[in-house]
Amino acid sequence: MAYAAQDNRYGTMKYRRCGRSGLKLPETSLGLWHNFGGADDFKTGRETILCAFDSGICHFDLANNYGPPPGSAEITFGKILKNDLLPYRDEIVISTKAGYDMWPGPYGEWGSRKYLLSSLDASLKRMGLDYVDIFYSHRPDTDTPVEETMSALADAVHQGKALYAGISNYDAGQSAAAFCALRSFGVPPLIHQASYSMLNRWIEDGLLNVLEKEGTGCICFSPLAQGLLTGRYLDGSIPKGSRASRDGFLKSSSITPELIKKLNALNSIAKEGGRTLSSLAVLWILRDKRNTSVLLGASSPSQLKENLTALSQPPLSAEELEKIEGVLKG
Numbered sequence: 168m169a170y171a172a173q174d175n176r177y178g179t180m181k182y183r184r185c186g187r188s189g190l191k192l193p194e195t196s197l198g199l200w201h202n203f204g205g206a207d208d209f210k211t212g213r214e215t216i217l218c219a220f221d222s223g224i225c226h227f228d229l230a231n232n233y234g235p236p237p238g239s240a241e242i243t244f245g246k247i248l249k250n251d252l253l254p255y256r257d258e259i260v261i262s263t264k265a266g267y268d269m270w271p272g273p274y275g276e277w278g279s280r281k282y283l284l285s286s287l288d289a290s291l292k293r294m295g296l297d298y299v300d301i302f303y304s305h306r307p308d309t310d311t312p313v314e315e316t317m318s319a320l321a322d323a324v325h326q327g328k329a330l331y332a333g334i335s336n337y338d339a340g341q342s343a344a345a346f347c348a349l350r351s352f353g354v355p356p357l358i359h360q361a362s363y364s365m366l367n368r369w370i371e372d373g374l375l376n377v378l379e380k381e382g383t384g385c386i387c388f389s390p391l392a393q394g395l396l397t398g399r400y401l402d403g404s405i406p407k408g409s410r411a412s413r414d415g416f417l418k419s420s421s422i423t424p425e426l427i428k429k430l431n432a433l434n435s436i437a438k439e440g441g442r443t444l445s446s447l448a449v450l451w452i453l454r455d456k457r458n459t460s461v462l463l464g465a466s467s468p469s470q471l472k473e474n475l476t477a478l479s480q481p482p483l484s485a486e487e488l489e490k491i492e493g494v495l496k497g
């Protein structure tokens with residue numbers, strides 16, 4: 168059936184300015200790392216993306232290698248764009264990245280100009296787009312001069328193939344150097360995409376301060392620690408079909424009795440406040456205004472809807488934050 172977006176799609180979502188740029192992003196965005204590849208169920212993926220858009224999520228995050236197989240998430244997204252979302256293209260911020268292993272040989276990964284610019288062309292082709300909104304260097308490359316990597320991002324912007332440039336997985340020092348280079352090519356650094364959750368707080372140790380000083384936004388990936396910060400693993404078992412059951416990026420061996428205890432303690436705090444664990448995890452990230460958007464993954468519309476309940480709830484109270492801190496530091 169032909170898709171028509173909900174009229175009230177901007178009714179509940181809030182939008183935060185991305186650093187000191189003119190671009191606002193929704194407080195939650197949707198990422199297509201898992202669940203949207205050629206090997207996944209297309210119908211569920213489509214429903215999840217349309218559910219997101221109907222909920223005010225107007226930012227979708229991709230990368231050249233998302234699948235499986237690599238590249239297929241961009242193909243899936245391209246199909247949904249063509250059939251459903253094209254009339255809304257101007258309402259949508261689409262990002263892609265290059266940096267990880269994509270094709271054989273010396274030019275299929277890392278940070279050379281050769282790789283980044285050919286990868287962007289291939290991404291545009293797979294999605295059927297003339298431009299993406301944000302093009303990222305997906306990871307730092309210590310063997311390539313940062314000026315070369317950043318000049319490739321800047322040229323993508325100057326050529327109109329990307330509207331903004333971003334970096335991902337760079338530490339505080341690498342970010343400062345990259346931003347300096349990017350600015351020298353006339354492109355302000357829009358955004359940093361970094362892992363961050365209640366179970367992974369590395370960005371608090373310097374990176375967030377650099378981003379604030381530079382006026383660069385922060386979009387936080389794996390905010391639910393790949394599903395750990397949801398109801399999925401609370402009873403200590405590994406549910407069939409869950410990410411941990413596939414033993415890929417989330418290892419079942421990482422789900423230890425100590426971790427289960429911590430997750431249950433966080434869940435109790437969530438329940439006391441009438442929240443789910445996933446909504447607690449989302450609101451905890453949003454407590455810091457320097458975090459522009461929480462970049463969620465979801466394997467179904469119902470998961471996404473549960474996580475979005477966070478946005479109609481009051482922010483975490485000082486008391487809740489203190490209790491959470493006690494569990495995380497305990």
Ligand SMILES: NC(=O)c1ccc[n+]([C@@H]2O[C@H](COP(=O)([O-])OP(=O)(O)OC[C@H]3O[C@@H](n4cnc5c(N)ncnc54)[C@H](OP(=O)(O)O)[C@@H]3O)[C@@H](O)[C@H]2O)c1
Binds near residue numbers: 228229392409410
């Ligand atoms: N820049 C980078 O290097 C990088 C790296 C990683 C991710 N990212 C980006 O960040 C996005 C999000 O990452 P992520 O998928 O790891 O995020 P996440 O939100 O931490 O984890 C999402 C997964 O958690 C589970 N889940 C979510 N909500 C749930 C609920 N209500 N109940 C039960 N389970 C639930 C689902 O897994 P199952 O149903 O399969 O168990 C879902 O696929 C990616 O799509 C990508 O765009 C970027």
